[in-house]
Amino acid sequence: MKTVTGFASATIGNVACGFDVLGFAIREPGDEVILTLHDSEPSTSPVSIKAIHGDGGALPKDPKKNTSSFVVLKFLEYLRTHKDIDFQGHIELELRKNLPLSSGMGSSAASAAAALAAANELLGSPCTKMELVHFAIEGERVACGSAHADNAAPAMLGNFILIRSYNPLDLVTIPPPQHLYCTLAHPHIEVRTAYARSVLPRTIPLKTATEQWGNVGALVSGLLTSDYELIGRSLVDVVAEPKRAPLIPGFYDVKNAALEAGALGCSIAGSGPSVFAFSSSKETAEQVGSAMKEAFSTIEERLDADIWVSPVCHEGARTL
Template structure:
């Protein structure tokens, strides 16, 4: 085996009330990375497709290379590898673009080396790449992209990641307005302190959402998709956010929130039947304000990242 190609799915992080601690994977789209062995030691990023020439080739800046190097450093191994990245996710979209690249690279490289790490053991290396990409090594994108399903990050010290139950029939519609929102800008508007009142409300909604997942109570899931910590500030950066939220709920969505740091929004629904109406409602809002919007419908991805091909 000289080469392995892997896929990692898009993700929704935060999931409204679960700021920095909840995320889930999406079936609709993701990134592919092929990793090939080479004779000379060291990593090299050979090609990047689908990024409009914006992503770095430097090993210390590219999330694929940073993640693989972190894994090799942990193993204390010197290996030569070529990296070929094919982006299926738009940059700065709030769909976990940098996380998907890092995760796909790790899954491919891990298989190429004989799988010295279990899937969950790859998380710290993916988080190292997220730190380079976003300035913080959060796991709410990389964990669901790697493991699939809904994931709770209970703690970081030590890392404690828990997979949650996903009710059958839970679907997601992603709505991506045609503009880019930098993660740094989304984080800059957040407040350093949270009131006791808002902390209590947020805790209740996180608990309600998790209970709703396990009890397969879709109405409870919908009631719990309320964020009083990040959304009130980040929504001001997304034109048409509140109008879209009202419109998609009127079209049958359980609830709507910001995917990651935005500008993509996610709407959860029971089954796929309401998705066309949700998409039409969002398109009408954005047509009225002169912006385009891309829409993707998907079930929750249970599988996570996986190997596509070995050569």
């Protein structure tokens, strides 16, 4: 019997203007997945779920319906068909959910990436991280019905990830500026990803699209050249944020509080309800966090919010 624990941290998708094509990972918090390899082969599935902690009973324990176990099943299929590795044992999975569900923090992507990191090491590291990304993305389809990569890819690979193409998958890794810090505020409410996607327009005017493209290009340029002012000017979303802001009580109050506290820019993390901001120092990022928490607490709904301050995570999913 052999046991390996995988870890993958929270991620922020979209990064304001980069809807479905840009995301990054932070260092904490994150999910842990513990895999135990048994010699005996079960009669039903090569992967079973022993326990799930921290989800309040919300996540399914069917291996084909749970994101973390589903990606391991896909990984085993790939080993058999592409690596000529015929797995005969049984993998028992235990999931520790440290990320809140429906939070905009890449919760499902973290579970998938952590499970894949553990499974790969458990079986002798037959795959590269880039190969594992494909399975992590498919896990998103199980979680929310859409196989997007802006959380799954950075959860697996770390850094900023630009998705140049989905077919074929073409990922560009962008290392973060040295002094860039993220403040992440998670109010204690849920916004379902599927619902947050349903409020988006199916078409947008060419003028709006052009403005969004300009911001994406400038944001990438700012990251590559460590131009913090350009990063701030480019962190503008004219497509998703206007539609999703009403789903987050007090969003604009929180955003204004972050900017007044010195943030470079601020927007919705993924599909929400979490909100993130960039700063050019840890000290400023901590001040921004205090301002965001205070803003959430003083709106009519008086929401409590968890705050994390972190640089961008370079390494992505790993084993502990």
